[in-house]
C-alpha cells in the first residue's frame with residue numbers, strides 16, 4: 001500500500017462511472033460520471049427534481065433503503081466497488097457519512113448521539129477513549145464549547161443549528177473518509193448557516209465533502225468544484241469559479257443567471 005497522505009491528494013477518493021438510477025420504470029439519473037477527491041469540496045447544484053439528492057444517495061447506498069430504486073454503473077471508494085456483494089453496507093456508511101436536510105439527532109443525550117457510532121463499530125476499547133472520541137468530534141464540529149457542560153442533556157433540546165453540528169459530530173465520530181451533505185442548511189437561519197459553512201471550510205482536506213445545495217451563493221462560498229445537474233444528467237463539472245463566471249454549457253449559464261430553476 002502506498003502512503004495514504006501521498007495518494008489522497010492526487011487520486012480520486014470516489015469515482016462514479018455511467019451511473020444510472022431508476023425508481024421503478026422512471027429513470028432519475030441518466031449516466032453520470034464524476035471523480036471526487038480529498039482536496040476539494042464538491043457542490044451539486046441544479047433545479048428541483050434534477051436528481052442531485054438521488055445521485056448523492058448512490059454514493060453511500062442510501063438508496064438501498066428505497067425498495068423501487070435500482071442503480072446501474074460503477075461507483076468506487078478507493079478503487080473498491082461499493083455495490084459489490086462483498087461490501088459491508090454498515091461499514092460503507094461509516095466511511096461515507098451523511099448529514100441530512102433536517103437535523104435528525106437521536107432522542108438521546110448529546111454524549112450518546114456522538115458515542116453511538118463508535119460503540120457499534122467497536123472503536124473505543126474503554127470509557128476514557130470513548131470520552132476522547134466524543135470530545136474530539138464535538139470540537140471538530142465546532143460544538144464542544146457550547147455543550148461541554150451539558151453532555152447528558154438531550155440532543156433534541158439543542159437549537160436547529162446546534163443539532164445540525166451535532167449530526168456532523170456524529171458522522172465524524174466514526175472517522176469517515178467522505179461526508180455527504182444533503183442541503184444541510186435549508187432548515188437553518190443565516191447565523192446557523194454561516195457556522196455550518198465555516199465548519200465545512202475547516203473540515204476540507206480531512207474529509208472528502210460533497211454538498212447538495214439550492215443556494216448558488218452557498219455553492220460559491222463553500223465549494224471548489226461544482227457539478228450542475230439538469231433532468232437527470234450532469235451537464236457540467238468544473239472549478240466553482242469557472243462554473244459561476246464562465247460556464248461552458250448554455251444550460252449552466254441559464255441556470256446560474258436565474259433563467260430557470
Ligand SMILES: Nc1ncnc2c1ncn2[C@@H]1O[C@H](COP(=O)(O)OP(=O)(O)OP(=O)(O)O)[C@@H](O)[C@H]1O
Nearest residue numbers: 023028046047048049050051052053054055066214
Ligand atoms: N423515493 C422516490 N421514489 C420515486 N421517485 C423519486 C424518489 N425520490 C426521488 N424521486 C424522483 O427522482 C427525481 C429526482 O429527484 P431528487 O430528489 O433526486 O432531485 P433533487 O434535484 O434532489 O430535487 P430537490 O432539489 O427538489 O431536492 C424526481 O423526479 C423525483 O420525483
